[in-house]
Amino acid sequence: MxxxxxxxxxxxxxxxxxxxxxxxxxxxxxxxxxxxxxxxxxxxxxxxxxxxxxxxxxxxxxxxxxxxxxxxxxxxxxxxxxxxxxxxxxxxxxxxxxxxxxxxxxxxxxxxxxxxxxxxxxxxxxxxxxxxxxxxxxxxxxxxxxxxxxxxxxxxxxxxxxxxxxxxxxxxxxxxxxxxxxxxxxxxxxxxxxxxxxxxxxxxxxxxxxxxxxxxxxxxxxxxxxxxxxxxxGAELPEMHVSPSVPSEKPVLEVRGLTAPARDKYGVELKNVSFEVRGGEIVGLAGVSGNGQAELISLLSGERTHGNALSIQIDGRAAAHLNASERRKLGMAFVPEERLGRGAVPPHALWQNAVLTAHRTGLVRNGLVDRKGANSFAAKIIERFKVKANGPQASAQSLSGGNLQKFIVGREIALQPKLFLVAQPTWGVDVGAAAFIRQTLVDLSRSGAAVLVISEELDELFEICDRLLVICQGQVSPPLIRTKTNREEIGLLMTKVDRGNGTNGRGEVAVQD
Amino acid sequence: MAAPVIATVLTLVVGSLLFATLGYDPLVTLQAFFIAPLNSLNGLSEWLLKASPLILIACGLAVGFRANVWNIGAEGQLIVGAIAACGVGLFYPNPESPILLPLMFLAGACGGMAWAAIPAFLRARMNTNEILVTLMLTYIATLLLSWLVHGPWRDPAGFNYPQTALLSAAAMFEPFDYAYRLNASVFITVVAVFLMWLFTDRSFLGYKMSVSGAAPLAARYAGFRESSAVWIGLLAGGAAAGVAGMAEVAGPLGQLSPQISPGYGFAAIIVAFIGRLNAFGIVLGGLLMSLLFLGGEAVQMNLGLSAALTRIFQGILLFFLLAADFFIFYRLRRIPEHA
Incomplete structure (x- = not known):
């Protein structure tokens, strides 16, 4: 044959x-x-x-x-x-x-x-x-x-x-x-x-x-x-070093009773979401896609604002009413799930995409973009994160998904955030680079930053997180200590049956078993 | 840069065929269209005089177009700018004051911006479509002008012609030479081209606008306000058009009449796109457009071509220019039936 x-x-x-x-x-x-x-x-x-x-x-x-x-x-x-x-x-x-x-x-x-x-x-x-x-x-x-x-x-x-x-x-x-x-x-x-x-x-x-x-x-x-x-x-894989976390006294990110209507009829309503992330720890948010992650992350990042300013606090300051730029001023950085078109502007060169969020690190002087500064900023990320690209002049859309992800993660980490939100950090990234990104997240948190990872890869969450949350149908579970839980418990929480308020009628799509 | 060359060659070929079939010698016609108008100092003066407002307005509009803010109503903003500037020129207590011209400049810019602020407010607050609003406001501006020159502002000593009194000398740009109409207002355009380049190519604000245009979700991700892109985009176009209107009134016209613009506000949209929304390209586009205006008039007067024919020829050139651009970025392919 x-x-x-x-x-x-x-x-x-x-x-x-x-x-x-x-x-x-x-x-x-x-x-x-x-x-x-x-x-x-x-x-x-x-x-x-x-x-x-x-x-x-x-x-x-x-x-x-x-x-x-x-x-x-x-x-x-x-x-x-x-x-x-x-x-x-x-x-x-x-x-x-x-x-x-x-x-x-x-x-x-x-x-x-x-x-x-x-x-x-x-x-x-x-x-x-x-x-x-x-x-x-x-x-x-x-x-x-x-x-x-x-x-x-x-x-x-x-x-x-x-x-x-x-x-x-x-x-x-x-x-x-x-x-x-x-x-x-x-x-x-x-x-x-x-x-x-x-x-x-x-x-x-x-x-x-x-x-x-x-x-x-x-x-x-x-x-x-x-x-x-x-x-x-072609070489030995780096080993992960996860040192014990020393969480800060006060939470860097505090979400309290966050309730938000769905964006549209197919969105998911967030119901009384409360959790906190302290400096020095990594908190993971697990869940099947389409259970409110998109709503939660856009509210946390400031892409969507909320009337009740106190429902999200960053570093002790009310932040729910602030837009993304104002929240970044408080020390937030964010890697979104979609790289092209959200985390990066597709036709723009990498140095221009560096300016997108790194402009507050001195890349803008007297209202003018410092092209040289942006170029060397981008070049540093390309080198440090081993981004395969034709230099800072390459357009974002010319990079493969994993390489663009490395660039965006690198750009956001270079901002030295106090609060780091990251969705699907290693989606489509190869083994070596994924290990590097995970190690970088761990190092970032151990240097005092609060890190929230939203991922659908349980292995990844179990590898790096200190505490785990599970989101299902717009509700977030109480935190679970990584070392005291297991995949089965998380899996059950991810697919739990709606607790009595099953009015949105989309259970069959959100839940797979 | 291949597109303009291809477009020019194609236009010359198709244009020659068109002229020949209608019984005009193509060489003579093309010569009369493109070369004769620039053969004299007066021709050159007219060329720059007409190119100047086109380039100025196109620069302002391109700022908005780059951020997907579609201001189609520059014609109306030009008219309101001209009305505001002329109003200051007519009613300022001291008609000999040296600050009269600068005041008129400000009035023109503010008038254009005020007219553009209406669609900006409506879009930013209520998400109305700025294409429709700017376009419709153009008709309102035309009628406002018509009412003023037929009514309250009509020159009492003007034999009932629908026009205002002439502006005083201090309210006008002085021509470089009284034999020709070109005046110092072209320097405004030169400065505008530089500012436009600085803004779109170098400034952080211009960068934010281009992000809004290319990837609105990325703008939201970075926390750039969409409403500020709308405001800046529309106000830049409004200010440029208003100043262009002021320069017309304080330049070749000297007064208001029902028709103060031969469609500069609309032609500038084409100029902006021929120039690919880029400052240098807009200068070339404006010069080309102005030459088409002049050449069209010249062949009508000298060779007796009909107005329709000259406009067909102008259309052919613009069509090929934009089409050549399109085919350089895209490729046509046959898709097999079974796909």
Whole structure:
């Protein structure tokens, strides 16, 4: 039987960089194949070449033994190759079913398609309401839309770029069941991930890339994580040092009885949220996406203000009525979940994006932007956080997701905040850089800053947090001491049944079990 | 920089074809359109005189456009600026005072800003659409001007013509040479171009505006107020248009009449986009637009081309310019049927 997909000697260069250097691999029907590598190793370029979104300079691609000529995404889809990108390509102002209709069908029988979506999404354990508008969906929910869109095509080869980064442990189990089911039906799967344990659990074979070259192939189920990690980074991984925390006497962030209506009919109402974060400690907020995290973080960051000034206090000062800039003056810094368009301005150069929040560190003089200062500020971040970018002049949108994340985290940490809010700090960031970012967060907190991490990765929260909170349907649990709780307890709190005030009617979407 | 070259070549080819099929010698026509108007000192003077308000207004508008604040009503702001400046010029107690002209300058700027402040307030407070409000206010300004020159401000010694009395010499810019109409107000435009460059390219305020335009969520993330982008964007356009109106009244016109602008306020929108919202580009765009105005008049007078034909030709050039820009940034592709 010919392989479902075979790559022979694929080479692709961009100005100044060889993204893929003589890469060969083959994937059999029904095989789940992992592609491992750090940011900038060339994984995304390779996937784009397979999908036809980019053309290789040299080399051949065979599908079921036949060479693919004149390769475009359209011919890929005709061959049954589907891809779920890491950055979703959804139109935000229209509904789920309309988005999917645009991608998959020639006829616009939306009712029939909506029924199909509901049926398919329920069958694969990722329920989604086809009539919701995409801009109301959390990142996790948007990903379900993308996956369902591909599944509707009954693909022969499915490419998934970092699919589990925003899912709960339970949802990951469900997704893996789905993928295994698909594979047993004969669909081949290319699975890009940084999470070695997932690759070991799911994948039959793995191709490891480093600096655009294949550095090895492995059978993940028979290899140790350490062996795989070494192939990826080419060096020993740094070890985490988490020293015991010494929390400050007074809280730096104090949230008291915060109640806020939903942004819109699909948002989540926050109900009497109270917690505090002290200097010197890291508090984690766990929860399935779409349970009020977006509302809470926008209220904490000042992107949304609140009438009751005392409901949020920063460093003992009423802050709920202040905007983001005024809160930053009190020592707050913030890394949002969305990097492009929120944490950074896509068409602007990195030095301009440095000015976005670092302007108060002396980068503005007499009302004029200090370009030299901003350039060297950006250059320092690029160096310290090993951001793969073409210097401070590179535009934010030219960076891969993980590299832009490193830049934004670096920029915010360089502000030496007293209060650091960070959402999904390591989403899409490779193992080495994720370890570095986590270590930086720990160091920041141990130097006296209060750190609040909002993450859907429980492993990460357990690794670095001192205390854990769980948000579910707009309510925040009492704090749990990290060392005195476990994943099961957190998992239960994440999916608890609504406690008597189930009026919002969105339980089936928010809760997965 | 390929776009303007491609657009020029295409315009010359299509324009020549158009003129030839209608029985005009293309070479003679193009010469009369683009070269003859600039052959004399007077032609050069007229060229700069018309380019000056276009560039000035386009600079002001571009400040707003960069932040996605769409001020389409510069024509109205120009008219109100001209009314305010002329009012000061007519009714200031001492018509010989040396501070009269500076006062008129301030009045023009304030008049334009006041007219732009209405849509700014409505957008910042009530989220109305500034495109509609600025456009509609233009018609109100036109009628206000018409009422003034037909009614209370009509020159009693003007044989019932709908126009105000002439301004005194101290209330006017002195021409460089009385044979030509070009006057010192072009220096205002030169300063405005520099300020616009400084603001958009170097200042922190201009930086905040560009963030608001390119990524509104990032502006909110950084705590830049959306309302200040709206206010600055509209007031900059209003001030520039108001000053342009003042320079018209205190320059070539010398009085108010029902038609004080040949559409500078609208043409400046095109100039801003031809110049890609950038100070240097706007200067080139304004010079081109002004030449199109002059050349259009010249071929009508000298060769007897119809007004419609000259406007078609002007349209062809602008169309190719903006289209060439578009096709440099985007590519057309056939999508296979089965996709």
């Amino acid at each position: 010919p392989p479902r997909l075979e790559l022979r000697n694929i080479t692709k260069s961009y100005p100044g960089i060889v993204a893929n250097d003589d890469i060969s691999m083959s994937i059999m029907p029904g095989e789940i194949h992992a592609v491992l590598g750090e940011n900038g190793a060339g994984k995304s370029t390779l996937m784009k070449i397979i999908y036809g979104a980019a053309q290789a300079d040299s080399g051949e691609i065979y599908c079921d033994g036949k060479p693919i000529a004149a390769h475009t995404p359209a011919t890929s889809r005709a061959l049954g190759i589907e891809m779920v990108y890491q950055h979703f390509a959804l139109f935000e102002s229209v509904t789920v079913v309309e988005n999917i209709a645009l991608a998959v069908s020639n006829t616009f029988d939306l009712d029939a398609l909506a029924r199909q979506i509901t049926e398919l999404s329920n069958r694969y354990g990722m329920p989604i309401d086809p009539h919701r508008r995409v801009h109301d969906l959390s990142v996790g929910e948007r990903q379900r839309v993308e996956i369902v869109r591909c599944l509707l095509q009954a693909p022969k080869l499915l490419i998934l770029d970092e699919p589990t980064s925003v899912l709960t442990p339970q949802a990951v189990v469900k997704l893996f069941e789905t993928l295994r089911q698909l594979a047993s039906e004969g669909c081949s799967i290319v699975y890009i991930s940084h999470k070695l344990d997932e690759v070991q659990e799911l994948c039959d074979t793995a191709t490891v890339l480093r600096n655009g070259k294949v550095t090895g192939t492995a059978r993940p189920k028979q290899s140790t994580s350490l062996e795989l990690a070494r192939m990826m980074v």
